[in-house]
Amino acid sequence: MAKIKYIEHTGKEHVVDVKSGMSVMEGAVKALVPGIDADCGGACACATCHVYVDAAWLTKLEPMQEMEKTMLDFAEGVEGNSRLSCQIKVSDALDGFTVRMPKSQH
């Protein structure tokens, strides 16, 4: 279990308890946090669960797989701290993890 903070592009914050083993994307969807579409449901096929990761956390995450890297490379509004939230697995170590959502996923 970890507390994950989701910040909408408007600045509105949501702190959600997410079970270990779930993805950061699922944590948001299950808690009805807006701003993450996740059309494909977590198959790394659509790039509609794009988030910006708090800088302090970037190095603490498992490195990106090639598929995520390339999907992001072609998504809109990508920055150096962009990730696909369906590919970040939640564990106790992620307690306090913070992500910001882009204005749009399309």
Next chain:
Amino acid sequence: MGDSVVIVGAGQAASQLAASLRGESYQGTITIVGDEPYIPYQRPPLSKAFLAGELARERLFIKPEEFYTEAKCTLRLSTVATAIDRARKALKLSDGSELTYSKLVLATGARVRKLPLPGADLPGCFYLRGIADVERLQDFFKPDKRLTIIGAGYIGLEVAAVALKRGVKVSVIEALPHVLARAASPEISVFYEDEHRRSGVDLRCYVRTESITQSGGALAVNTSSGIVPADFVLIGIGIVPNVELATAAGLDEDNGIVVDQFAQTSDPSIYAIGDCTNHPCAYASTGRVRLESVQNAIDQAKHAALSICGKAKAYNEVPWFWSDQYDLKLQIAGLGAPDDQIVLRGQPSSRSFAVFRLRDGVIAAVEAVNAAPEYMMGRRLIAARARVAPERLADKAIPMKEIVQ
């Protein structure tokens, strides 16, 4: 009486429609009528991670139950819609009650195509469409059990990959000369045939299934190339749209419920969305298409919501699909046609390549295997009706980002 939307079907399209209606500040009541006992869930993982036992059932649900409560969306589950009374704008239900509507949305989806052969209904023969189907099938997924799959489409091949991983012995019988024949170009089909054979699947293409019989405690699938013994059989020969409710009410039907670019049927009070619809599509060579995909369910639902809320916008999204088999991710955008010019980018032997399909010089579709740049850029190029010289597309030395001159 106030405004009300009644949605028939409780799948991906229904769930998205409820979310989009509230997102567009729709103020009326929303009711979802579904014949399964479950709140809307994702079907794509059924033949992948869910079947593999890697994804718990709760993780299939598209939104948690609280979403429907908060959205003031009433769920009428385990309930069948039996008839539409268009004159009275009322939907009759299997429990004898009825719901009146301002707008009715048919999101009835599709059901499995039954194999019309002797023995196809024997115990041990399965189809795969819903949660219950997978849960029944899983009991048979034990090492050294013999599974024979009839049909080498996405469902058949995805199940084959999962079964092999679980130690099941797998045979696949396909009536057409190639696997994925309806879904992809021959280059992709041949690649997947090699992959499945190399992984240990006994794949038999261009083989006709004639009957299934019981012999001892096992089954025998009798084919034009001999008998294939099996402990259990999965039939995956496609799906047929659920149109009967619509046709009984006199709505136009043609391989799906006929709708316009606003998802409206021939009755302006009735919409249809998702797998059950035949809709205009600029990316289809024939101008109209019926799609079986999450993308279409989601996007058509969004457009129906806009139309119901008086903000109609024509639906014109690029279709996209994916399939996971072994460590291969197949991503497809656009729609192919038989006479497309085929351009291969990368070598299939590298297990990362793409097939571009050009129609009159315009990129009409891309089929990418472990090749996300080709897929993502391809999607944009298809939407832009881009023309790219075939020799540039084929040249891996030119990055996809620089492919357009």
